[in-house]
Amino acid sequence: MTQPAPRPNLAISAYRQLKRDIIRGVYAPGEKLLMSRLKARYDLGVGPVREALSQLVGEHLVTAVSQRGYRVAAMSEQELNDIYDARAHLEGLMLELAIARGGDEWEADILAKLHTLAKVVEVHNADEMLDVWDARHKAFHHAIVAGCQSPHLLRVRESLFDQAERYRHLWLCETVFSEAALEAKRREHAALVDAILARDSERACERMREHLMTPVPIIREALVARGIV
Amino acid sequence: MTQPAPRPNLAISAYRQLKRDIIRGVYAPGEKLLMSRLKARYDLGVGPVREALSQLVGEHLVTAVSQRGYRVAAMSEQELNDIYDARAHLEGLMLELAIARGGDEWEADILAKLHTLAKVVEVHNADEMLDVWDARHKAFHHAIVAGCQSPHLLRVRESLFDQAERYRHLWLCETVFSEAALEAKRREHAALVDAILARDSERACERMREHLMTPVPIIREALVARGIV
DNA sequence: GAATAAAAAAATATCTACATTTTTTTATTA
DNA sequence: TAATAAAAAAATGTAGATATTTTTTTATTC
Incomplete structure (x- = not known):
């Protein structure tokens, strides 16, 4: 086909x-x-x-x-704040729609992707670890917002994502190689999925927005450390 | 400068x-x-x-x-629905943020643009009428969402707007030359501004979403009439 | 003879090399 | 030093060569 x-x-x-x-x-x-x-x-x-x-x-x-x-394109602390703020609000909105519109396979897909993400452990090579975890993390978040069923909102989200990628990459390097950071993420994801499956729109969106904003201070430090801003 | x-x-x-x-x-x-x-x-x-x-x-x-x-790019009824739905939700979100973040000059600018829009009457040439009304209508709506103060959300909105332009153009032709339609728009705008100035987020967003969705049935008919879908 | 397959021809998209214009750098002069 | 002029570097544009796709023609099979 x-x-x-x-x-x-x-x-x-x-x-x-x-x-x-x-x-x-x-x-x-x-x-x-x-x-x-x-x-x-x-x-x-x-x-x-x-x-x-x-x-x-x-x-x-x-x-x-x-x-x-x-x-x-330039990078700046100001842009970092704005991109992440915009993404947090946009994904919050999309999650709200997803909870209203998503069906059983939507829920199932989220659980499947959460499981796959949790299983990223058998990798040894550092670069490969980063790539695999990132890909599965992205797939998990995509599964959540995909429930909104709007191709255009998904596309708009992707464009914000692309613009955030350079900042995200800094965060990934700080996160993927720290077992403590990964564990914290695991807990946030679990709490998020919990609220989603309960179809508790308010709580889920609040957790999503918080979850998406946690990288900001880490990235800010990395920007300074690398002399980018 | x-x-x-x-x-x-x-x-x-x-x-x-x-x-x-x-x-x-x-x-x-x-x-x-x-x-x-x-x-x-x-x-x-x-x-x-x-x-x-x-x-x-x-x-x-x-x-x-x-x-x-x-x-x-192709046009379809499906895409029409999705673009307008996405825009309505996105602009609803931006208005919510604007009400939380906008100050006095934000309110003043909305009123100014509303006034300018109401004054589009002295034009005689049909094409010019369409261009002027459209430009001022855009400026009015931009003034509203600009209060969210997020360059990235504004940019994302603009990209959706660009993709909607072909559909909007069909609607404009149906609307601008009908005094009844213009009067209806005037009333919707007044009610919207009313809710915004009252800082009534819920009511304002609801009216915004409704206002943005009203063109859809009109455009759907125009698409069929012109044999586009 | 109709339907399918193969080959040739035409139309089209793509790429590179070179020519032109504009900007930036360096040197010169007052 | 500031202003101007010359030289170098870079961006932009065009034309023609090459590769790909689409259409047409021809041949083959049932």
């Missing part, structure tokens, strides 16, 4: 690599993205690179000034 | 024209956007056109399939 994914063109792979590198912090916030450097790094012509940059401008990960090229 | 707007390059003006044409319905939903036609229509080379299309893909107004070019 599904179309066999067409072989991506160079612009698409340039887009993926560039986005990944920006999120991972390969380029510093505000850094100028020289066409010549990008061409060399990804071994592509200017066309594909330019198209990739155009799309990233649309996602606000890159800024452009006509005739003066492109830069990685 | 403000930078003198740099002269836009061809990609930027291609982007603006293309976006405008898509919103205004120059291209049918789902229509293939031939590179050769676009080049001819806007009198540009492939480079700038491709960059503009890439950005529109990021805004979900255009879809792309690798090696098979670009198409105008």
Whole structure:
């Protein structure tokens, strides 16, 4: 049924690599993205690179000034606060809708993803640990909000998520390798799922908003420690 | 203080024209956007056109399939419902935050924009009437949600707005030229502002959600009438 | 003869290399 | 030092070459 994914063109792979590198912090916030450097790094012509940059401008990960090229979007404590605040409120809203609209398989899917997340232990390699935990954590949160059944709200959430990714990455590094932090997260998730399954909208949304805001102070410190702000 | 707007390059003006044409319905939903036609229509080379299309893909107004070019994003009754539902809930949330966070000048600005909107009468030309009323109507609604003071929520709202524009344009044509419809809108706006100034969050949000959903049946009919769905 | 499959042709999308314009840097002069 | 001019670097744009998809034509099978 599904179309066999067409072989991506160079612009698409340039887009993926560039986005990944920006999120991972390969380029510093505000850094100028020289066409010549990008061409060399990804071994592509200017066309594909330019198209990739155009799309990233649309996602606000890159800024452009006509005739003066492109830069990685800046990071700031102010933006950190605003993104996380916006996300917390948006996901609170989506959870409220999900509790009103979600059915049995919605609940079941949340439990399934919670279980999978709790089982991330057998991994040894540090990088792999980070990737696996992050992927499952994302899947868990996605399962919760997916219950709102609105493709457009889900899309809007994803765009906020993408913009938060650079900040989230700092938090992940602090969290994934601390057993205490992971345990705290486990407890928050359990309490959240508890309220959701009880269909207690008020309590669930409050816990969701709190849960989403906990990384902020940690990230703020990491930003300072790395001299980003 | 403000930078003198740099002269836009061809990609930027291609982007603006293309976006405008898509919103205004120059291209049918789902229509293939031939590179050769676009080049001819806007009198540009492939480079700038491709960059503009890439950005529109990021805004979900255009879809792309690798090696098979670009198409105008489809329109459907389902999407109409979802966009308006998502917007109603999002703007309800933003209004709630605005009532909690907005100060005196927020209230004053809403009143100012309401007044300006009420004064759209001296225009005779039909097209100009539509443009002026729409611009002031937008300004009014923007003034309301701006009180939430979150740049990211405002940006997310704008992206939903852009995606709704094609549907909104159908509604505008039905509304702006009907004195009865305009009068109904005037009353809804007055009731909304009333609840906002009373800082009655619950009532204001309810009225906002209702107000934002009223166009849906009208647009649905217009979609059918024009054979779009 | 109708339906299917294979091959060729046309249309289209994509990419690169080069030319042009603009901005930034460096050097020069008052 | 400030202003100007020259040089270098960078961004932008165009045209043509290449690769892919779609359509048309031709051949084959039932």
